[in-house]
Amino acid sequence: MSDEHASLPIAARVRRLEERLIEAGVLTDAELDHALDRFLASASPTNGARLVARAWVNPGFRGLLLGDAPAALTHLGLTERMHAATGEILRVVENTPGRHNVIVCTLCSCYPVGLLGPSPSWYKSPAYRARVVREPRAVLAEFGLDLPPDVEITVWDASAEARYMVLPQRPAGTGALDEAQLARLVTRGGLVGTAAA
Amino acid sequence: MAEPGPDAAGRFRPGDRIRTRTIDPAHHTRLPRYARGRLGVVERVQRPFPLPDDRARGIAPPRVERVYTVAFDARELWGDAGEGAHTVTIDLWESYLEPERGDR
Numbered sequence: 001m002s003d004e005h006a007s008l009p010i011a012a013r014v015r016r017l018e019e020r021l022i023e024a025g026v027l028t029d030a031e032l033d034h035a036l037d038r039f040l041a042s043a044s045p046t047n048g049a050r051l052v053a054r055a056w057v058n059p060g061f062r063g064l065l066l067g068d069a070p071a072a073l074t075h076l077g078l079t080e081r082m083h084a085a086t087g088e089i090l091r092v093v094e095n096t097p098g099r100h101n102v103i104v105c106t107l108c109s110c111y112p113v114g115l116l117g118p119s120p121s122w123y124k125s126p127a128y129r130a131r132v133v134r135e136p137r138a139v140l141a142e143f144g145l146d147l148p149p150d151v152e153i154t155v156w157d158a159s160a161e162a163r164y165m166v167l168p169q170r171p172a173g174t175g176a177l178d179e180a181q182l183a184r185l186v187t188r189g190g191l192v193g194t195a196a197a
Numbered sequence: 198m199a200e201p202g203p204d205a206a207g208r209f210r211p212g213d214r215i216r217t218r219t220i221d222p223a224h225h226t227r228l229p230r231y232a233r234g235r236l237g238v239v240e241r242v243q244r245p246f247p248l249p250d251d252r253a254r255g256i257a258p259p260r261v262e263r264v265y266t267v268a269f270d271a272r273e274l275w276g277d278a279g280e281g282a283h284t285v286t287i288d289l290w291e292s293y294l295e296p297e298r299g300d301r
Contacts, residue, residue: 089243106229133231134271135280153283159227160264160288161246 040118047081048115048165049186051092052197053179056170065092065167081114082163090115093156094167095193100147102140102193103156103164104132112163116191123192133157143194166190168197207263207291213239214297215267217289225253228293232285235274236297237267240286248290262291 021027051072055062065072069090073079082088090112093101103111109124122128132139136153140146147153156164168190174182189195209215219234220226227249243264251259271283 106231107227133285134275136283137280154268155283155285157229157285157287159229160243160290162243162264162266162288 039114043081043114044117045115045186045188045191046183047078048112048188048191049183050076051078051115051165052167052186052191053183055167056182057179062094062167066094069165078115082112088112089162090165091162092165092167093154095169097169098150099152099154100140100193101154101156101164101166102132102136103158103166104129105158106130106133107159110158110163111192112165115165116188120188140194143189145195166193168193168195171197207242207265209239209242209265209291209294209296211239211241215239215265215294216297217267217293218295220293222250224250226250226293228289229287231274232269232287232289235269237269237273237287239265240268241266243288246290248292250290260292264288264290265294267294 018029018032022029022032051065054076055065061072061075064075069092070079070082072092073082073090082090093103095101104123105111106129109119109129111119111123113119128139133155136155137147140153158164168186170182171185174185177185185197187195187197190197215237217228217232217235217237220228221233243266245261245263247259247261265288266286267289268284268286271279271281271285274285
């Protein structure tokens with residue numbers, strides 16, 4: 001679980017590797033921090049929101065986003081927001097009037113950080129991870145999202161290398177808004193599936 | 198095991214019925230406990246990835262296996278007393294799965 005990451009053998013190995021690289025003069029502590037800061041500073045749900053807003057206004061882009069999300073990322077210059085080096089692959093799943101999607105990582109807390117920003121503490125909590133696969137309708141209601149009984153729910157457990165993002169439904173009454181205005185309607189919860197948009 | 202190319206055929210196809218293995222290894226695995234020994238349907242075939250069970254144990258090179266997105270009915274995972282009518286999809290390496298034959 002995420003709380004235990006700092007004590008895992010892999011964490012100790014990473015710390016030792018960092019120390020060796022710094023000792024050897026390959027890089028400095030400041031450079032490491034800068035690289036991490038740069039990634040996290042640009043890791044934001046506004047990236048996912050841009051993808052969603054483009055899909056809402058452009059049916060061709062919507063098809064690309066759902067069928068080949070990595071290709072869609074290149075269109076918006078967001079390719080580097082995914083950890084390509086580790087083989088992570090993005091898949092976007094679409095909410096419809098009859099189907100709602102919600103994402104989780106029951107084994108730890110995987111999700112597309114570069115597109116959604118650092119994950120909220122509840123996403124990493126044992127309660128969310130255990131309950132959303134078992135009683136998603138009740139969990140979503142606690143988030144304030146009451147789904148009609150006839151809406152089917154799919155829970156995506158990101159247990160391997162694919163990372164999931166939800167494409168919410170475009171809210172009603174937004175026909176007059178442009179793409180930038182639409183993007184501002186999209187929240188991190190909407191991209192996880194715990195909010196309508 | 199040689200690494201299969203990205204186009205190498207996997208053992209399963211979308212729509213295939215599978216059953217996850219009933220295992221309880223001492224080492225790390227990505228087959229979640231709640232989905233062991235359960236019936237599911239292959240939803241999508243992904244590309245091959247290194248097997249985390251091997252990577253976590255430092256086995257070099259690790260086996261490389263195709264990953265499948267498998268859909269499970271909530272009742273199959275949690276029983277009839279659960280919340281019921283939803284679907285849970287889980288991404289699973291090929292060696293976690295066995296073909297499910299016959300009626301059930």
